[in-house]
Amino acid sequence: MHKFGRFPDKTAIDLGFHACQAALKDGGVEWRDIGAVFCGHAFQGSVVGERIAASFGYTGIPAVNVENACASGSTASLLAYQSVAAGFKDIVLAVGLEKMERGMLDVQQKGTPEMTMGLLPPPAKYALEAQRYMEDYGLTLEQLAKVSVKNHKHGCYNPYSQYQQELTIEEVLKSRMVCDPLTLYQCCPSGDGAAAVVVCTEEIARRLTIANRPLVRVASATLTSQTFVRGEPGDPWDLTVRAAKEAYEKGGIGPEDLDVIELHDCFTMAEIGHYEDFGLCARGEGMRLIDEGATEVGGRIPVNPSGGLLAKGHPIGATGIAQLAELVWQLRGEAGQRQVEGAKVGMAHTMGGASGMACSVTILKR
Amino acid sequence: MHKFGRFPDKTAIDLGFHACQAALKDGGVEWRDIGAVFCGHAFQGSVVGERIAASFGYTGIPAVNVENACASGSTASLLAYQSVAAGFKDIVLAVGLEKMERGMLDVQQKGTPEMTMGLLPPPAKYALEAQRYMEDYGLTLEQLAKVSVKNHKHGCYNPYSQYQQELTIEEVLKSRMVCDPLTLYQCCPSGDGAAAVVVCTEEIARRLTIANRPLVRVASATLTSQTFVRGEPGDPWDLTVRAAKEAYEKGGIGPEDLDVIELHDCFTMAEIGHYEDFGLCARGEGMRLIDEGATEVGGRIPVNPSGGLLAKGHPIGATGIAQLAELVWQLRGEAGQRQVEGAKVGMAHTMGGASGMACSVTILKR
Numbered sequence: 155m156h157k158f159g160r161f162p163d164k165t166a167i168d169l170g171f172h173a174c175q176a177a178l179k180d181g182g183v184e185w186r187d188i189g190a191v192f193c194g195h196a197f198q199g200s201v202v203g204e205r206i207a208a209s210f211g212y213t214g215i216p217a218v219n220v221e222n223a224c225a226s227g228s229t230a231s232l233l234a235y236q237s238v239a240a241g242f243k244d245i246v247l248a249v250g251l252e253k254m255e256r257g258m259l260d261v262q263q264k265g266t267p268e269m270t271m272g273l274l275p276p277p278a279k280y281a282l283e284a285q286r287y288m289e290d291y292g293l294t295l296e297q298l299a300k301v302s303v304k305n306h307k308h309g310c311y312n313p314y315s316q317y318q319q320e321l322t323i324e325e326v327l328k329s330r331m332v333c334d335p336l337t338l339y340q341c342c343p344s345g346d347g348a349a350a351v352v353v354c355t356e357e358i359a360r361r362l363t364i365a366n367r368p369l370v371r372v373a374s375a376t377l378t379s380q381t382f383v384r385g386e387p388g389d390p391w392d393l394t395v396r397a398a399k400e401a402y403e404k405g406g407i408g409p410e411d412l413d414v415i416e417l418h419d420c421f422t423m424a425e426i427g428h429y430e431d432f433g434l435c436a437r438g439e440g441m442r443l444i445d446e447g448a449t450e451v452g453g454r455i456p457v458n459p460s461g462g463l464l465a466k467g468h469p470i471g472a473t474g475i476a477q478l479a480e481l482v483w484q485l486r487g488e489a490g491q492r493q494v495e496g497a498k499v500g501m502a503h504t505m506g507g508a509s510g511m512a513c514s515v516t517i518l519k520r
Numbered sequence: 521m522h523k524f525g526r527f528p529d530k531t532a533i534d535l536g537f538h539a540c541q542a543a544l545k546d547g548g549v550e551w552r553d554i555g556a557v558f559c560g561h562a563f564q565g566s567v568v569g570e571r572i573a574a575s576f577g578y579t580g581i582p583a584v585n586v587e588n589a590c591a592s593g594s595t596a597s598l599l600a601y602q603s604v605a606a607g608f609k610d611i612v613l614a615v616g617l618e619k620m621e622r623g624m625l626d627v628q629q630k631g632t633p634e635m636t637m638g639l640l641p642p643p644a645k646y647a648l649e650a651q652r653y654m655e656d657y658g659l660t661l662e663q664l665a666k667v668s669v670k671n672h673k674h675g676c677y678n679p680y681s682q683y684q685q686e687l688t689i690e691e692v693l694k695s696r697m698v699c700d701p702l703t704l705y706q707c708c709p710s711g712d713g714a715a716a717v718v719v720c721t722e723e724i725a726r727r728l729t730i731a732n733r734p735l736v737r738v739a740s741a742t743l744t745s746q747t748f749v750r751g752e753p754g755d756p757w758d759l760t761v762r763a764a765k766e767a768y769e770k771g772g773i774g775p776e777d778l779d780v781i782e783l784h785d786c787f788t789m790a791e792i793g794h795y796e797d798f799g800l801c802a803r804g805e806g807m808r809l810i811d812e813g814a815t816e817v818g819g820r821i822p823v824n825p826s827g828g829l830l831a832k833g834h835p836i837g838a839t840g841i842a843q844l845a846e847l848v849w850q851l852r853g854e855a856g857q858r859q860v861e862g863a864k865v866g867m868a869h870t871m872g873g874a875s876g877m878a879c880s881v882t883i884l885k886r
Contacts, residue, residue, distance in 0.1 A: 196566060200589045204745050204877035214762060216743035217878065218595055219587040223566045229584055233599065240606030377582035379570050396580060511570035512583065 155479050156251075158316040158347035158467035166198040169348035170251040171209040173472075177247065177350035177479075182362045185210040188352075189243035191217040194230030194250040195471035206249060221471075224418065225377070225506030226250060227349065228474030228514035232375045234353045235516075239372075244355050250476070251348035252469035277341055280421035281333035287423065288335070291438035295335055299326035300444045301422040302339050302464050308451060309461025311492035314476070316345045316467030340422040340464070347469035349476035370485050373499070373517040374405035380511055393513045394431035394503065401501070401515035402433075409433035412455060413497040414484050416477035418505045419462040425449075428503065429457070451492050459484060459492045474514060477502035485520040521845050524682040524713035524833035527619075532564040535714035536617040537575040539838075543613065543716035543845075548728045551576040554718075555609035557583040560596030560616040561837030572615060587837075590784065591743070591872030592616060593715065594840030594880035598741045600719045601882075605738075610721050616842070617714035618835035643707055646787035647699035653789065654701070657804035661701055665692035666810045667788040668705050668830050674817060675827025677858035680842070682711045682833030706788040706830070713835035715842035736851050739865070739883040740771035746877055759879045760797035760869065767867070767881035768799075775799035778821060779863040780850050782843035784871045785828040791815075794869065795823070817858050825850060825858045840880060843868035851886040 156172040170193070178185060193203030203217030222229040227250025234248035287293050303323055309315035321339055329338040354362070359369050378397045389395075402408055409432055417432075419425035426440035434455055435443055443449050449457035460466045460480040463473060481500035483489045498520045506512035522538040536559070544551060559569030569583030588595040593616025600614035653659050669689055675681035687705055695704040720728070725735050744763045755761075768774055775798055783798075785791035792806035800821055801809055809815050815823035826832045826846040829839060847866035849855045864886045872878035 200562060200587065201873040201877045204873060207745060208877075212745060212747045214744050214747040214759075217588070217745050218599065218743070221566065221585040221587060222570075222583070233584065236603070236606065236608060240602065240608070242602060242606070377584070378580050379573060379578060379583050381578045381580040393580075507567040507570060511567045511574075 155314045155476055156348040157314045158345050158469055158472070158476070161346045164346070166195065166202065166251050166253040167205050167209060169253065169346060170202065170206045170249050170350070173251065173348035173350040174206060174210070174247060174249050177352050181352040182364070183245065183352050186213055187245055188215060188247045190215050190237060190246045192230040192234040192246065192248045193217060193219045194221070194226035194228070194248070194474065195219070195252055196221055196223055196226050197470070198251065198253060203249070222512045223506035224420070224468070224470055225474060225504040225512040225514045226471040227476070228502070228504040228516065229377060229512070231351060231353070231475055231478055231516065232377050232514060235372050235375045238353050238355055245358055246353050247350060248353060248475060249348065249350040250471040250474055252471040253346045254344045254469055256344065276420060277333040277336055280423045281336045283427065284335050284423035287427070293426065293441050295327060296323055297441040297444055298335060298340060298422045298426070299323045301419065301425045302326045304444070304450050305419060305458050305462040305464040308459050308492055309465030311490060312461050312466060315461040315465055316343055317461070317465045336421055336423065342420045342463035342468040345467040345469050347467060347472040347476070349472045349479050351475055351478050351482070368486055368520045370482050371519045373407055373519040374401045375516045376400045376404065377512065377514045379513070391427050391431050394428055394505065397503070397513040397515040398432050401517050405517045407499060407517055411499050412501050414459060414481065414494040414500040415455065415457045415503070416460060416462070416480050416500070417457060417503040419458055419464050420468065420505070422464070425457065425462070432501070451494055456494045459489065459494055474502065474504045477504070478516065478518065481518045485518060521680045521842055522714040523680045524711050524835055524838070524842070527712045530712070532561065532568065532617050532619040533571050533575060535619065535712060536568065536572045536615050536716070539617065539714035539716040540572060540576070540613060540615050543718050547718040548730070549611065549718050552579055553611055554581060554613045556581050556603060556612045558596040558600040558612065558614045559583060559585045560587070560592035560594070560614070560840065561585070561618055562587055562589055562592050563836070564617065564619060568617070569615070588878045589872035590786070590834070590836050591840060591870040591878040591880045592837040593842070594868070594870040594882065595743060595878070597717060597719070597841055597844055597882065598743050598880060601738050601741045604719050604721055611724055612719050613716060614719060614841055615714065615716040616837040616840055618837040619712045620710045620835055622710065642786060643699040643702055646789045647702045649793065650701050650789035653793070659792065659807050661693060662689055663807040663810055664701060664706060664788045664792070665689045667785065667791045668692045670810070670816050671785060671824050671828040671830040674825050674858055675831025677856060678827050678832060681827040681831055682709055683827070683831045702787055702789065708786045708829035708834040711833040711835050713833060713838040713842070715838045715845050717841055717844050717848070734852055734886045736848050737885045739773055739885040740767045741882040742766045742770065743878065743880045745879070757793050757797050760794055760871070763869070763879040763881040764798050767883050771883045773865060773883055777865050778867050780825060780847065780860040780866040781821065781823045781869070782826060782828070782846050782866070783823060783869040785824055785830050786834060786871070788830070791823065791828070798867070817860055822860045825855065825860055840868065840870040843870070844882065844884065847884045851884060
């Protein structure tokens with residue numbers, strides 16, 4: 155990874171190149187061994203994967219540049235995984251990156267129906283969902299704020315996190331209101347960053363892996379899109395429910411098997427809803443997990459030990475692959491002070507598009 | 521396909537949706553049968569594939585949005601092909617589209633080393649190559665112009681072509697100078713457009729195909745990137761040579777087996793150089809094929825019967841898939857007045873990136 159944050163002196167290519175170098179070094183892989191590059195980003199212009207490849211020295215390998223909004227990185231890693239699983243390539247690189255300019259999302263979404271109605275997506279979407287959820291299930295403002303408190307605490311132990319500062323419930327609730335009930339510290343920050351993973355066959359992984367360092371396998375990887383049409387009634391949570399169900403089935407894994415989760419906590423409300431989507435608890439009971447501390451590092455099923463989008467940051471295209479990096483470190487037992495003890499199965503989850511158009515779930519297994 | 525041209529009243533989504541509808545209708549396929557969408561474009565913003573899917577009604581299928589400059593469409597169709605070849609999906613849709621604003625490429629390439637030197641890419645690159653080639657091999661201005669004359673003649677018979685007007689050698693040479701020796705009519709136009717293809721397993725294709733309508737198979741599909749570093753010596757034609765070699769080897773096909781070619785004639789010089797890259801003739805002899813009429817419809821090996829980028833137009837992301845649509849029509853014998861008689865093997869070729877960073881070659885077989 156390249157640390158998430160603000161790096162005005164670095165280009166998107168610099169960030170991506172740094173992450174790729176780190177991934178190659180970590181895997182003991184040479185650039186010349188890489189058979190293809192899959193590059194995920196949302197706003198960085200043309201042939202970014204090729205331009206990163208150029209930083210290493212051209213070897214003529216194919217580069218595929220993919221976009222899927224906040225699921226861009228996950229889509230790149232999915233294609234990387236599929237190219238190896240299908241036998242097209244033995245060893246490939248997936249990289250996700252973003253350099254965020256302030257106000258970028260406003261410009262991108264100008265003219266969409268939501269913007270025209272004055273609903274600044276995505277905060278508006280999650281604020282509406284929070285209001286509805288508070289009404290339906292009695293969620294409190296304090297419970298919402300606790301999600302941010304937890305993830306900021308986790309972020310303190312992650313050197314790649316944009317924010318490494320603890321927050322109190324009061325600080326979260328008293329921060330500037332963005333979209334009622336979501337205050338500033340309940341919204342993920344904007345920032346720059348990059349992450350990369352090497353994906354290869356088991357045979358190659360065995361050869362590369364240093365003694366006593368566990369192999370990390372892809373148990374399943376899915377991508378899905380929503381099923382309800384804008385303006386018509388539908389369940390906004392359905393997208394993740396289906397993506398998770400497919401990932402569980404393909405991987406032969408259930409929610410009870412998960413040891414650690416990195417999920418798309420773009421807003422505090424999202425994290426609570428996704429607990430339920432993943433089947434960690436029944437619908438309407440997500441806030442109980444927060445109250446019980448079940449999703450803290452040290453709890454029953456730690457969620458976002460990296461700090462999540464809320465504290466680690468959310469450079470759009472980098473997020474999905476940063477989640478995989480975190481899971482790999484967790485499953486190898488290399489996560490330092492934020493280590494989930496004995497973690498063997500981890501799940502990553504991203505949502506892409508202001509209306510939640512794409513959803514990716516990946517399960518990794520030690 | 522959606523016709524190439526200027527369509528100020530249509531959005532990029534409208535164009536893509538139109539092409540997808542046409543492809544589904546042509547294949548006798550229902551939207552609900554489609555297992556994934558691969559969408560290629562360069563400049564149309566976020567989650568375009570999902571937005572096209574929304575026009576049909578969401579079915580929850582994965583959408584992957586890919587960018588590779590002028591090879592964006594080809595990269596989308598490559599991934600579509602691979603997803604079926606690998607057995608991940610049985611039937612998928614690849615769509616390429618672009619809505620071009622005037623001056624768009626200038627903005628995109630602002631700040632690149634070429635622009636800083638005053639070399640407006642891509643015309644400058646091909647103009648330099650033309651100058652060098654004229655010096656090395658004695659290519660004449662008339663021979664260069666003949667490429668445009670040929671492709672404009674072909675375009676007259678293609679209802680999807682942006683231009684349907686014959687040009688004389690004199691008209692081509694007397695048109696405004698863009699970058700010496702390339703005059704305006706030797707440069708592909710900018711425009712809007714879209715194209716789509718359904719890719720499926722042979723079993724499904726047999727079920728869908730109407731009696732007496734031949735199946736069209738993907739013999740091979742490749743994507744490669746360049747091997748020389750900007751500012752260092754290198755062969756600018758090497759990229760296509762390697763992509764074609766790989767496609768020939770994978771498909772068990774040689775240049776002598778080809779009946780029809782759709783290649784990336786973004787400028788007249790490109791077409792002559794690519795004749796040689798594909799092994800249709802020796803290096804330095806490309807202009808002979810033009811003089812002999814070998815690459816006209818009716819000649820030995822017709823090239824760009826659709827009108828090519830020069831006449832049909834070049835809406836960036838649409839081009840690669842429009843080439844495949846043309847080849848399918850040619851191999852089925854459905855190309856009307858521009859039909860290459862008895863065509864059984866066809867090849868499509870695109871280059872992406874101002875410095876020719878990506879190259880895709882696809883061979884289709886009846």
